[in-house]
Structures are given as C-alpha cells and as structure tokens.
Amino acid sequence: MSNEHDEDVTSSISLKTVVTTKDKNEKNSYIKNSQERTKEIASLHAINAMIGRSHEQNLQQRADHREKIEQQRKQHNLEVIIKLTHDACGDETADEPDPDWLVRFFSMAQNIHGTSMQKLWGRILKQEILSAGSVSLKALETLQNMTQREAHTFQRASVLACHFGNDSSKRLLTGINIKKRRFPLLKQNSTHKLQLGNYQLPYSNLLILMELGLVLRTELESGEISLEHTLPFSYQNNSYMLKPVKKGTTFTYYRFSPTGQELARLLGNKDHEAYKENLLDLLSKHFIVEVY
Template sequence: MTKISSLSGQQRLRQLARSQLGTAVRIEEVSQTKADTGDASPFADKHQQLAARSGAGINQTGLSLAERADRRLLMQKERQQLNLERIILLAQDYCPEQVSTQEVDPDWFQQYCQLVLDVSNGNMQQLWAKILAGEIASPGKFSLKTLHALKRMSYKEAIALQQAANLSCRSKQDPSGRIYFGYIRRPSLWQWLTGRGRAVLNLSQFGLSYPQILSLTDIGLLHSAEIETGELASGLSLNWQYQQQLLSGKVTKNVVLQYYKYTASGAELLPLLSVQPNQAYLQAIKLLLADVIEFNL
C-alpha cells in the first residue's frame, strides 16, 4: 500500500523548486503586447515588435555588435526563466493535497526544466504544468519519451490531440483509448451482391482531419498504421466507454473493426485533456456499425 506524505502537493512543489532550482518561485506579471493579443496592426509595427522581442531591435544605435549579441542573450535567458517560473507556478493549481512519499527523480526534473524554457504559449504552459503536478503526485507517471514528444508539439498539434481525444473510446482490453472509424467483413456471396463488405467513417466531419492524424503520427502520439481488431465473432458482447457514456452491444455478424491507436506517449497525455463528447460522432459510428453490431439503448 502506498504511503501518503504529510506534505501537500503544493508544498512538495515548492520543496522541489527550492532543492533543484535553488530558489523559491517568484513571478512578475508581464503585460502582453499587441502582437501577443493578435490585434491588427501595420506590418512595420509587427515587425518591430517581433524584432524587439528577439533582442534584435532595429533602434539600437550606439551599441556594438558584441553588445547587441549580449543584450539578445540576456533577454533570451530572462524570457526562459520567466517561462519556467510561470509553469511551476501554474502547477500549484493542479497539485493534489495528498501525494506519495516517493520523490520526483531529479534527473527527470532537470530535463523537464530544460524542455519548458522556450514554452511561451499560455495553453501549452498549462499542459506542462499539469504534467509536473501529475509527476509530483505519482513519480514515474510521465516518461521522458512523453516529455520529448510534447516538446515537439505545437499549439496546432495540441488542438489536433484534443480533437482526437473527443472521439476516443475505451475498453477493459485497451484503456488507453481507440478512435474507431470503420469495419471490414470477410468476402461472401452476400457482400459481393450488395457491395457492403466494408464501411468507413470520414472523421473530418467530426473535427479530426486526415492531416491532423498525420501530424499526431509524426510526433509519436498515434501509431502510424491503422489498426484492426481480430475477427469478432457473432454473439460477442462489447462494452465501450465513450467519455462518460457506457456503450454496450452484441456483434451480429463476424467483423473486423478498424481504429487508430495511441502510442504510450499519447496515452499518457490523454488524461490531461478536458474532453467534450461529440454526440454527432457517437450517433454516426453507431449508425455505421448497425449492420454488424446491435447496440443496447
């Protein structure tokens, strides 16, 4: 049985910051520029704003090339420190009161800190903060491989993962999640006459496009190949969990189901997302499988 520490999650987080970073986390509120808020402005204004943020501002008269380089590096280090402190501070919101007595691996935490230095997007910072809080609560929960996969993820790809999560079903056989999209039946005379040996659902109708699937595959969150179940025999009972809804039914014809499967890294990230059930997808997949699976009402 896992022992419970007397320290709360937030206390453990502050302890981790002091022991590994050498200081308590302090953060200053920084006002956002027009470029951050996305307000429309002339090209020249946006160009100057980006140049200033990079440390290579146009109006740096009187400074030598070496001085301009030093200034840029200093700004970069300050920005990275601010990103790190913001994420650690955000993690406090997700820390549970009770955590195990096992300490976070210091090597894991050092790599984590290096990976978040250049994460400036607010939504991505929230995701990284959840990971730190989860690791404090249960050390070993997130692998370094998952951290590096997340580092490769852009905000656009994070949206794609959210869309994939909204379409994911779970079962006792595969609690990591599956995205069902079709089925195949063995050739038969009836199928030859009717042409109904296979059916496929276009997931782009429900927010998950094929380019998004490819991008999630490229960063290692989905397996590259479409997965097929073994042949499910007629009479087999099925029990799936779609978000908070239980889907139960019985296979009426021997069939092979097709789905996209998450990698280990993708499965570790899924619980961090706030999923929204897509009722249109649920109805469409039930209609698609109606010829081979009889779902209970």
C-alpha cells in the same frame, strides 16, 4: 421639399461613409503587414538594432541585453508553470519525483510560452508529483517539439478517441466492416465509415500525428466480434456493452502509439457531443448497444 430630401440623403450618405471609414480604420488597426510583424518580433526578442533606430550599444552589449531578456522570459515561464501546478494540487498524497527527471523537465518547460501549453505542462508536473515515473522523458521531448497547432490537432484526436475490449489503448475508430461469407471469393464486404474529417480531423491531420509518432501509420482491423459475448466499448467517460447483429462484424481504426497514449491520458476525458451522437448512431445500426 425636394432640396430638403436631397440634403437628408446626402447627410445620410456622408454619415455612412464616415462610419464605414471608421470601422475600416479600426479593423485595419488590428492587422499588421509583414514588415510590421517582423519589426514586432525583432523588438520582442531584442534583435532590432538595425531596424529603425541607431546603435546605442555595441554588439556585445546588445547580445548581453538579449541574453538577459531571454533568461527573464524563461524564468517567467517556469514560474507560471509551477504556479499552475501548485494551484492544481490539493491534499493528495505526494510522491517524490526523480531529481534528474525534474532537471530535464525544467530545461524543456522554460521554453514553453503559450498559455494552453503551459497549463498542460503544469498538469504533467502535477501528475509526476502524485506518481513519480508516470510521464516519460520521451513524452516530454515529443511534446516540447510540437507547435501549438500540432498540439491542438492532437487534442482534437484525443477527444475523438475510444477504446474497446479488455485493452484500454486509445483508438480512432474509422468504420465498421461486415464480412459476407456466402461467396468468399467475391469481395462483398460492407463498409460503413465514420468520417473523422467532419470533426476537424481530416486525413492530412492524421498524417501530421503519424509524423510526430503519436498515431501508428497503419489502419488496423479488429478480429471478428463474437455474437455470443458482449464487447466493452468506451468513449471518454461513457461506457457501453456491444453485441453485433450480424456475424463477421469488425472495427477498423488507427491506434495511438505508446507516446500518444501517454500524452492522451494527460489531457483527460472530454466529450464531443456531435461526434458522440454520430458514433452511437453508427454503432446502433450494427450492434445492440447497452449503456454500462
């Protein structure tokens, strides 16, 4: 009886070992070391002649081959972007984009490889076809110089952006200040912060957007919000009217630059539900909030 039990245990351990080893091997098959990754990159860009194979072609032939591959890749990128643009367009009235703008656009777009970025460039071209002159070359140059990670950071910032008053400029709200006037020489202001870092936008990411020229470097403070009139406030597709509970209420915020405003408009509106809930919770503590 004891021997049978021992055999069952041994068999079970052996089976677990096999399964664990198999799982590890399968997992490791998706992980490349730095040398393998370098070799993969070299092969993709046709510059791998000195890595692991003989020189079947001379240097000029290899250069010609690499140039041919690069041209094919650029052609493919442009064809993908124009297909995305075509599929996104409908029976709307079209404008006529400036020929020079198109030349510059295609010159930049041919180097856009990532799927999400290609979709954005397709959206840009559609916008220009619908309304010529709506997308500046400066905005295109800024976008071209952004990495995918930087673009995703900007997208996250755009999702958190709001605007208020009669100005439609996008802002990143950072807090609400209540200025106490009874003793003006004493700093008794009450500050209530909105933690953007809780929504994948820490200050380090804001610094990146500032370096890119998409967000202005200085944290600004609004004028005192009137007790007598309601203040229009919009978050993405949601509109509200705010009336402060106390005198001396102001907003603190970072403002998008003109280029940032332009690119944010191209991204469209998209709610972040958790952020929206937190935002409304903060606003309701200091304002009478009405859905507009």
